Amino acid sequence: MSSIRVAIADDQRLFCSGIQMLIESQPDLEFAGAAYDGEAIVALALAEKPDIVLMDIRMPVANGITATETIRAHSAGEPPKIIILTTHERDVAVLQAVNAGASGFLLKDADPGFLLAAIRTVHGGQAVIAPRNTVAVIKDLLPAENRRADHAAIAALSAREKEIFLLAARGLTNAEIGAAAFISETTVKSHVSSIFTKLALASRLQIVAFAYEHGLLR
Incomplete structure (x- = not known):
């Protein structure tokens, strides 16, 4: 390797x-x-x-x-x-x-x-x-007035991708997402890659920020 x-x-x-x-x-x-x-x-x-x-x-x-x-x-x-x-x-x-x-x-x-x-x-x-600590930091840094729910922001995602998006936004690892959604880690990675492409995001941290910026998590 x-x-x-x-x-x-x-x-x-x-x-x-x-x-x-x-x-x-x-x-x-x-x-x-x-x-x-x-x-x-x-x-x-x-x-x-x-x-x-x-x-x-x-x-x-x-x-x-x-x-x-x-x-x-x-x-x-x-x-x-x-x-x-x-x-x-x-x-x-x-x-x-x-x-x-x-x-x-x-x-x-x-x-x-x-x-x-x-x-x-x-x-x-x-x-x-420490993804959960990371989630807390990003949440604290975002102004509260920017957190109104905007579900149209993830309209391009399939129903399954929306589920994976919200799990990833909470800071879960691929293994934790797979266990919660009853799918393999390989499938999780495939969904995350598709989410990146559809939402023009580059990292798991951007998923967290995107979710809070659009009021999809509180």
Whole structure:
């Protein structure tokens, strides 16, 4: 099985070096490079094509949100999954990063084991390691007045896809969705992929944000 290639973008070089050593200590991970500003990580990601980018929100030249949008827009083939690094869990920029296409977010002082698990979890198609906490954070960041129910927003989905959408929006894993809907994880993944396409979403976190933004969950 091939290694998961991980790059990092952060203007603190010592922090990047620590992440590099952590990644290189894992047999299933490969360090794909470091960049110290938002423009440099775009160039690195497009050239090296990492599987995962650990992206600081606030960097010189271009911030992590802009860099995330640019990488996703210009990647040839499947873009890397991006995990946002932040110092404040309830930073409104986290929601902006999710809407830009980030697949997860972590506090920069997270335990090393938590970070490694998050990398593997996101690479496997899930929304960072503690999805229910993630759901709570996104819900708190969204203004209450934006939560009026808009069922037309998911009209393009089939009845089954709507069921899967709402389960995913609650932060359930593929295995949990499969158990709740009495279908296999493979079928869950197929439905989630179709949901992404029909709603023009890029990550499980965007499903969560979309559901709350349209008042489909409370």
